[in-house]
Amino acid sequence: MNPFLKRRFFDQIAVMFGREPKKPAAISEPAQQIHVLKRATNKEKLQAATLAHERSKKVHKWRNRRWAVLIVANLMFTFSFWLDIQILEGALTASRFVGFHLIDLNSALQVMLAHKHIIVNLVIGTATVFVLWLILGGRSFCSWVCPYHLVAEWAEKIHLYLVQKKLVTDQNIDRRLRTLSWIVFAMLALATGYTMFESISPTGILSRALIYGPGLALLWVLALLVFEVFFSRRAWCRYACPIGLTYGVVGILSPVRVKYRLDSCFHEGDCRKVCLVPHVLDTVIKGRAVDTEVPIGPDCTRCGLCVDTCPTGSLTFDVKGLSKLL
Amino acid sequence: MSESKPADSAKPPDGPPPPSRERVRQARRRWLRTILLTGGVMGAALSGFLPLVYARTKRLRPPGALDEKDFLSSCIKCGQCVQVCPVQAIKLADLVDGVGVGTPYIDAREQACDFSCDAVQCILACPTGSLAYKKPAFLGSRKGAKLAAAPILKAKEKDAEPTLNLSERIGVARLTRPEACLAIQGKGFKGQVRGPSFKGRLRYMEVDRWKPIGVAEHPYDLAECDLCVRECPVKGAISIETVFAPDGSKRKSPVVHEPCVGCGVCEMICPVEPTCIVVDAREVWNT
Numbered sequence: 001m002n003p004f005l006k007r008r009f010f011d012q013i014a015v016m017f018g019r020e021p022k023k024p025a026a027i028s029e030p031a032q033q034i035h036v037l038k039r040a041t042n043k044e045k046l047q048a049a050t051l052a053h054e055r056s057k058k059v060h061k062w063r064n065r066r067w068a069v070l071i072v073a074n075l076m077f078t079f080s081f082w083l084d085i086q087i088l089e090g091a092l093t094a095s096r097f098v099g100f101h102l103i104d105l106n107s108a109l110q111v112m113l114a115h116k117h118i119i120v121n122l123v124i125g126t127a128t129v130f131v132l133w134l135i136l137g138g139r140s141f142c143s144w145v146c147p148y149h150l151v152a153e154w155a156e157k158i159h160l161y162l163v164q165k166k167l168v169t170d171q172n173i174d175r176r177l178r179t180l181s182w183i184v185f186a187m188l189a190l191a192t193g194y195t196m197f198e199s200i201s202p203t204g205i206l207s208r209a210l211i212y213g214p215g216l217a218l219l220w221v222l223a224l225l226v227f228e229v230f231f232s233r234r235a236w237c238r239y240a241c242p243i244g245l246t247y248g249v250v251g252i253l254s255p256v257r258v259k260y261r262l263d264s265c266f267h268e269g270d271c272r273k274v275c276l277v278p279h280v281l282d283t284v285i286k287g288r289a290v291d292t293e294v295p296i297g298p299d300c301t302r303c304g305l306c307v308d309t310c311p312t313g314s315l316t317f318d319v320k321g322l323s324k325l326l
Numbered sequence: 327m328s329e330s331k332p333a334d335s336a337k338p339p340d341g342p343p344p345p346s347r348e349r350v351r352q353a354r355r356r357w358l359r360t361i362l363l364t365g366g367v368m369g370a371a372l373s374g375f376l377p378l379v380y381a382r383t384k385r386l387r388p389p390g391a392l393d394e395k396d397f398l399s400s401c402i403k404c405g406q407c408v409q410v411c412p413v414q415a416i417k418l419a420d421l422v423d424g425v426g427v428g429t430p431y432i433d434a435r436e437q438a439c440d441f442s443c444d445a446v447q448c449i450l451a452c453p454t455g456s457l458a459y460k461k462p463a464f465l466g467s468r469k470g471a472k473l474a475a476a477p478i479l480k481a482k483e484k485d486a487e488p489t490l491n492l493s494e495r496i497g498v499a500r501l502t503r504p505e506a507c508l509a510i511q512g513k514g515f516k517g518q519v520r521g522p523s524f525k526g527r528l529r530y531m532e533v534d535r536w537k538p539i540g541v542a543e544h545p546y547d548l549a550e551c552d553l554c555v556r557e558c559p560v561k562g563a564i565s566i567e568t569v570f571a572p573d574g575s576k577r578k579s580p581v582v583h584e585p586c587v588g589c590g591v592c593e594m595i596c597p598v599e600p601t602c603i604v605v606d607a608r609e610v611w612n613t
Contacts, residue, residue, distance in 0.1 A: 081409050093428075094404035094453045101453055107402050111454050114399035117462055119455040174360040181367060188371070193399045194425045199374045200367070204403055208418060208428050212405055216421035217428070220370060227366070232359065239360075240367050 004028045004290040012280065012297025016248050018176030021282035028291045034262050035287050062304025062317075066144055073145050077211050092145070092207035093198065094125060101125030105133070105250065106243040107204070110197055113189040130250060138251015142237065142244050143276070143303035147210060148202040148221065152234055155225045159233050170233040175279070182242035202236065203243060234276055244301075251298040258296040258307060259318035262289040271306035271315055281306065284314075295320070377424035385423070385431035386497055386590060386607035388416050389439060390449040390457040394608060396465055401456040403428030407448035413527045413538050415439045416448060432496075434590025434605050441479055441559045441589060442529035442538045446491055459491050470610030471495060477585050478561040481531050490560070490587075497588025498609040499554075499564065501580060503602040508551035509566055510579050515551040518542050519597045526594050528557060541595065554580050554592035554603055561585065564592060584611050 001009065004026060015021050027035065076088045077095065089096045093107040103125030112118050133141050142149050162168040185197040198204055202224055205217045224236045237244060251257075260283055267286045272278040280297045283289045295318065306315045345353075388407050391397050407430050408416045415437045416430045423429065430448070432439055449457040461467060476489035504510050519541050520526065527538040546553070558564045563586040569579045580592075580603065590605040 089409050089451070090404040090406040090453070092404075094402045094406065096406065096451075096453075103402065103453055111400055111402050115396065115454070117400070117455070117464070121453045122455070125453055171359050172356065173363055174356060177360050177364060180364070184368070185371070189399075193395060194374070195399065195402075196371045196374060196425060198403055199425045199427045200370045204428060208403065208405060212408060212418050215418075219421065223370075227363075232363070235363060239363060 016299035017179045024290045059308045106246040110195040137254045137256035137302045139247045140302040141247045143301040147206040173239040177239045255320035260294045264312045265314040274305040374424035388448045406451040410447040410451045434593040438590035438594040495587045497605040497607045507602040514549045553595045557595045
């Protein structure tokens, strides 16, 4: 990693914890050259960009794959129980995949802090899931598995429609809140001995509802969705959910990420409009990229919406080291 | 999502310009929203304490459950115990249980734990040790919670290993309405216990050891009702004894003994409405 990307690497960790993205202090020589070249606007290129931009709207390749994975993963839990096929027993908080323990990292953390006693199965399950998401990209848990993410995406569509109709506006909230909520819930678990977050986690509530049938707890999920539709876009995932931060930390070292290529980018910013966490895409703003190729930071959920949206293919999925290997 | 702050390259040498009134207003509103969301989330989380404060529902937890406080700290709310139970005795609590939402409990009157899994599968399935064969030493044990001996399962009596791997009780059965008890009145029972629509299931060894059937599919014809004793899965936990009534007359009555683990089969099988015998959840044995 060159010094520019190294600085950005640590910068992006700070951004994940809630700092606002800043203009880079230093940009590599080749990237600077591209930035300079881009200032000389080329009309033909712009036209091509507009055309590509128009065409791009129809692509939903990654979204469809992701939804399919998310639905299949959650239905595997459901059908394992309903049909008693015992492939994936339990719920998202803790389960067994053909007998092998899997335990959600944030739930495990809450239980460990609250109970202050850790049994072997808990360690095995937590370690397995840690390695799994280290390989698969940290917050990819959010967009590829979490059932709340899917319903929130649908609610987001309603929200954006209402925004377009000028009936509501997106009220943004301080992103440091998520870090605060992570700390507060960890402290609460430690101090009270109750897994306070688990009782309000929409991920857990929805997962259990899908498997064991609906309950009143869904009202809380509904309340969150209403808040998101009428008040603040994707508020829970963006500003509140400590699970996202936990998996984000795992994702710091993950080889799976979205990669940005500066030279082909037209900087129209479509990717930032569809992104759940646009602060990770600050690098696509004109003049911001520190190098010709920039990996997107750990707070990225690897949902692929930007990859689908990018009309020029400047954003792609990338596995660190794999492209070199092939 | 907020756009990034204005470019700091335009900074005059003598420090940043004072923010405009509009910007200050926006920042203040943003703070208010942040506080609103914080308050909402924390409020929802803390409201989970209310049911604990009122402590209205004392849930009967699955076998091997730690003491309530430890149980609530350690349960990860995954429902694996629900999935392995052969009679589906275990249910998950809902929002009204506050912080206990998603934790397993048994409604014994609807479906008791009849230990038809033999191995206490729910304990085996628990990934966090909320349900445990043997409590970790540091947690301690309430007086009278520990069973004097490993309970002998009537269904396994002829096996090489007749005992159940369980060291603590989850409750104790208690005769709450002796005046209505059929055994005390010397009455018999004929027909379907709890009526034809009752969904509860029970292991009947004489029918199939590994396949519990509906209680409704197993009608009785008893000259003297002893259902709570007859169907109790644990040896020596309850028996019909001759006792003296307050007026000095002799009569028969079910009597609960120390081996009672609190499984709740007696509560489920009692044919009287409402039941004459209930399991007091988390109760200990008082001699």
